[in-house]
Amino acid sequence: MNKKPTIALDAMGGDHGPSVIVPAALDSAESNPHLRLIFVGDENVLRQHMGDALTRLGDRISLHHASQTVEMHESPAKALRGKKDSSMRVAIDLVKEGVADACVSAGNTGALMAIAKFVLKTIPGVDRPAIISAVPSMGGHTHVLDLGANVDCSAEHLYQFAVMGYELVRAVEDKDNPRVGLLNIGEEEIKGNEQVKEAAKLLAGAHINFIGYVEGNDLYSGNVDIVVTDGFVGNVALKTSEGLAKMINHSIKQAFGRNILAKLAGLAAMPVLHSFKRQFDHRRYNGASLLGLRGIVIKSHGNADRLAFANAIGIAVKEVEKAVPSRIGERIAEIFAERKTA
């Protein structure tokens, strides 16, 4: 709880690189006096974005040179083998070495996952790391995993995702017994594929709060805290939501711009529409955790702006404070012990 978190930043990653990441991170440092930041990247470039922060924030801020950058569309295999001095790799190395407590990157997801897995390794008993993020829901928010790290998942994988998600939400949300649901479809004849049915059996015996099957609408219904699915389905659900939200947003704007009366109505409605938009501001949900690694790695959207990237740093801080990887490690070890004696 009282750990002072040190976060390593892949300061060259994402669509905007240091021009967004540096100011976002400095915002975080200003607002959290316990936070230490290591900016990893081209030192000359980074200095240009620092202003007087290095003197103002003293030893809470440091630069760590890295000569390479992983490109947004570079293949993970190439990034892993060929870019050992990339800002992404060095930031993760700092976590491995214990110099940093967590790493935040807006770089390419595939490369980040491949490098993080290679450098940090998975928690014993975890077969595959998964990507988890929160979405807003009626009365709160819902965590969803996997969001794209694993296309095909066995029942055992889904089971492990459920356990990891449960421990994460217990830790960072201070929820004692969050509800875990397994994503399925509702048609009687065809309820679920084999993996999902088998995972439901495994989860019924796990000591977590498994509430059974949920459907797509439950991502937003507030009836469940953690939704478990494979990476293909999770990714489609998330992207579909992004697409729909964008279309609705666009249409609201268009409707209020249609003619002079609509524009006047829009002026009157503006404060309300703003508060409504703030509630669903995707920037306030930016930051997905690579769960199941022996270290904390947070993936920011590539096109995150200052507020969004600062949010991802906030998620990293919380996971450090709550020691998420060791909590997951302990729970997985318990389960293995139970299974052996069973």
Add this chain to the structure above:
Amino acid sequence: MNKKPTIALDAMGGDHGPSVIVPAALDSAESNPHLRLIFVGDENVLRQHMGDALTRLGDRISLHHASQTVEMHESPAKALRGKKDSSMRVAIDLVKEGVADACVSAGNTGALMAIAKFVLKTIPGVDRPAIISAVPSMGGHTHVLDLGANVDCSAEHLYQFAVMGYELVRAVEDKDNPRVGLLNIGEEEIKGNEQVKEAAKLLAGAHINFIGYVEGNDLYSGNVDIVVTDGFVGNVALKTSEGLAKMINHSIKQAFGRNILAKLAGLAAMPVLHSFKRQFDHRRYNGASLLGLRGIVIKSHGNADRLAFANAIGIAVKEVEKAVPSRIGERIAEIFAERKTA
């Protein structure tokens, strides 16, 4: 084009049964003077909902007695074996016998699909029927299939879905060469599962306008006309969208009810918000087609209201006018012929 459509209605199906279905269907008959309707169900019950329609609309309306009803949560196998005189079964039988050109039901999807497959059979060359429906998109709408009939799909199944969807949209939308996309996820390392990759290869050789992979957001982007995926993913994408739309709708209402100022703003904005809501009114998208059968079967939402059910009838009428099953049959036959000579 000039065919006068006769639609058989499963008048007992859905959450509301004849109390919604009869007035909805009569609305359709009033507004389309060529439409003939056969109401299938308990004749005594149906008569009570008819008012003076039987005399007013003359031989365009008829009743066809069926003694049983398929329950909303009845197992498809049980409905198929045990309810041979159900309104659902008899309505489909009428299509099989050529008495009706199409059937519309708000009954349970699993049972409807099972009975329709058994009675009507699939089009030669089609391995599995699929469920397709439209969603609103930027600048129009997108058709998505499969929405839940097939949980696990091979590449060949996805290929056939694409061909069927292409022919349907060509027919009912009067689009000459609609764009077909295969739903996938964007992470480099893990792009797609084996079925999706293999289906992409098959589709590249098909004589349809295959534009390649699309992602979840493309359901709403307007960049594609037909999105092809398996029934698990399609169902989750649709239900997720429903859940998000419901939450947003709820939150807009809440935001405009928060205090007196917000309420006044809501009054000013009401006409605009109404036009916005009308644009995305899910009732105007009610009606999914069971595609790939030797006959037209339209599934309405179980809880459809009058406007929504009438919309489903409208879809049935369009598919009759455009002879969708024979168009699909011809295209599939062509493909088989090409494959033999290839």
